[in-house]
Structures are given as structure tokens and as C-alpha cells.
Amino acid sequence: MLAASVLWGTTGTAATFAPAVGPLAIGAVAMGLGGLLQALVAAPRIVRQAAGLRARRVTVLLGSIAVAAYPLAFYSSMRLAGVAVGTVVSIGMAPPASAVIERVMDRHRLTGRWKLGAALGLLGTLMLCAAQATGAPGDPERASMGATALGVALGLVAATTYALYSWAAHRLITGGITSRAAMGTVFGLGGLLLVPVLLATGAPLLDSGSAMAVGAYMALVPMFAGYVLFGWGLAHVPASTATTLSLLEPAVAAVLAVLVIGERLPAAGWGGVALVLACLAVLTAPAAVPGRRRQRGESVPPPERTSAEHTAARPDPEWAP
Numbered sequence: 001m002l003a004a005s006v007l008w009g010t011t012g013t014a015a016t017f018a019p020a021v022g023p024l025a026i027g028a029v030a031m032g033l034g035g036l037l038q039a040l041v042a043a044p045r046i047v048r049q050a051a052g053l054r055a056r057r058v059t060v061l062l063g064s065i066a067v068a069a070y071p072l073a074f075y076s077s078m079r080l081a082g083v084a085v086g087t088v089v090s091i092g093m094a095p096p097a098s099a100v101i102e103r104v105m106d107r108h109r110l111t112g113r114w115k116l117g118a119a120l121g122l123l124g125t126l127m128l129c130a131a132q133a134t135g136a137p138g139d140p141e142r143a144s145m146g147a148t149a150l151g152v153a154l155g156l157v158a159a160t161t162y163a164l165y166s167w168a169a170h171r172l173i174t175g176g177i178t179s180r181a182a183m184g185t186v187f188g189l190g191g192l193l194l195v196p197v198l199l200a201t202g203a204p205l206l207d208s209g210s211a212m213a214v215g216a217y218m219a220l221v222p223m224f225a226g227y228v229l230f231g232w233g234l235a236h237v238p239a240s241t242a243t244t245l246s247l248l249e250p251a252v253a254a255v256l257a258v259l260v261i262g263e264r265l266p267a268a269g270w271g272g273v274a275l276v277l278a279c280l281a282v283l284t285a286p287a288a289v290p291g292r293r294r295q296r297g298e299s300v301p302p303p304e305r306t307s308a309e310h311t312a313a314r315p316d317p318e319w320a321p
Contacts, residue, residue: 039188
């Protein structure tokens with residue numbers, strides 16, 4: 001999950017190398033081609049598990065629609081409201097959206113650790129947003145109030161759709177579908193839905209070598225490789241934890257903006273990065289064994305798992321490292 005978030009954090013910096021390409025085209029080429037490539041690579045596994053996927057077609061359909069909607073809303077939000085605001089709304093609001101979906105659909109109870117981690121992560125992303133916004137005062141191309149409001153609304157759409165397809169993929173994987181087949185199906189169908197958008201808006205991608213290179217990078221690295229890692233991770237953690245771990249993405253994006261693009265990050269921004277790292281430390285630290293203190297050299301047997309947890313913990317052997 002953390003590796004996927006690092007790859008996703010490079011997309012904003014990569015998009016700056018193709019300024020003439022609109023947000024719809026960037027989103028369509030990234031998630032569309034990346035999703036179709038996932039489906040192509042996973043085709044044999046999808047065919048073998050076709051019966052199970054058909055039995056869960058409602059979940060597959062919900063996830064695919066969310067996959068198609070997410071990049072269009074996400075990149076449009078950044079274009080309208082600015083990279084900082086668009087990213088913090090789209091990524092920062094995904095954990096609460098995911099928690100609500102899990103609570104309603106699966107009746108999951110939120111743990112104290114998740115609440116603490118989410119609070120630290122959200123505070124850190126808000127500090128990053130404020131730091132980046134104050135770091136570029138007097139911008140002559142500042143978005144209007146209406147454009148900013150629309151960008152924030154699209155960011156909320158992006159957060160909800162991100163949470164929805166994360167939940168759908170996790171639901172398929174814990175239901176017995178391997179991560180490769182689940183991600184290939186959901187993202188492949190989502191990619192098909194994005195093909196008309198790419199055909200209608202993607203002409204600028206062919207205007208220069210740099211634009212074509214950006215499109216290829218976005219499809220192959222953050223979207224294809226990133227979501228392969230994301231799917232494997234969903235076999236081990238709930239969707240709410242996955243979306244909270246993805247709060248590393250805006251921190252990576254901010255650091256890359258400093259190192260690659262030359263932007264300046266104020267002290268508050270670095271404080272936000274520190275809080276995001278604290279969030280990740282809380283969520284990934286080993287849980288304490290309740291009941292009694294271990295003696296030196298004594299091993300602790302793993303807790304019993306439900307059948308669903310056994311399924312979730314079983315990675316797709318073809319993707320396991």
C-alpha cells in the first residue's frame with residue numbers, strides 16, 4: 001500500500017511536463033490504459049474465475065463505474081481548485097468515506113488505532129494544503145470562488161469513488177476472487193468506460209514527444225504497477241486502512257514538487273509531512289498482544305481468524321513478492 005502511494009504521489013509532478021493536456025485526457029489515459037493493461041495481463045485468471053465474478057456482478061459494476069469516475073473527478077479537481085486543495089480533498093476525505101462505506105455495507109467497527117491514525121493523517125494533509133496555498137501568494141491565475149467550489153465538490157466525488165472501488169475490490173478478494181482477477185476485472189471494465197473520453201479529449205497527448213511520454217508513464221507506472229501493488233495489499237488490510245495509508249501520496253507529491261519542480265515548502269508543510277508519517281507509523285506498527293506480557297524468547301501464537309480473514313490474508317501467488 002505504501003509503495004503504491006509513493007508511485008501515485010509522482011502523478012502531479014509528471015503531469016506538469018504536459019501542460020497542454022487537459023485533466024480529462026490525463027485521467028483517461030492514466031486510469032483507462034492502465035486498467036486495460038491490468039485486464040490484459042490478468043485475462044487467464046479472469047477467465048478461470050468468471051463464474052465467481054458473474055455471481056458478484058453488482059460489486060464488479062459498482063467498482064468499475066467508480067474506477068471510471070475517479071480520475072476524471074480527481075484531475076479536474078486539481079485543475080479547478082489547485083493541486084494542493086484538489087489533492088487534499090480527494091485523498092484526505094477518502095478514509096472517512098471508506099469508513100462510512102464499510103460501516104454501512106459490512107457493519108465494520110472502527111478501531112481506536114484507525115481513528116488516531118486517520119486524525120493524524122488528515123491534520124497532516126490539511127497542514128500541507130495550507131502551507132502550499134500560502135507558499136504562492138499573489139498568483140495572477142488564482143481560481144475564482146466558483147471554480148474553487150466546483151473543484152472541491154469534484155474532490156469529494158473523487159474521494160467517494162476512490163473509497164468505493166477500494167471497497168469493491170476488497171469485497172471481491174475476501175469473497176474468494178484472487179487480487180489479480182479482481183483488480184483486472186474492475187479496472188479493465190473501468191478502462192473500457194474511459195475509452196470514449198480518451199478518444200474525445202486525448203488528441204493533445206499526440207502533439208509532442210513529452211506529452212506521449214507523460215501519458216505512457218502515467219498509464220504504466222502509477223496506474224498499472226501502482227494498482228497491482230494496491231490490489232495485493234487489499235488482500236491483507238481493510239479498505240478503510242488502505243485509503244488511510246494512501247495519505248502518504250500528498251506528502252510524496254509535496255516533496256517531489258520541492259525537489260523536482262523547485263517549489264518551496266514552508267515549515268508548516270514539513271510539519272504536515274511529519275504528521276502523515278506519524279499516521280503511517282500508527283497504522284503499520286505491530287499490535288500489542290493483549291492479556292499478558294511476553295517472557296523473553298517466548299513466541300506468541302497468532303490469533304484465530306475467521307474464514308473471511310483467512311481468504312483476505314491469502315495473496316495471489318502470481319503477484320506475491
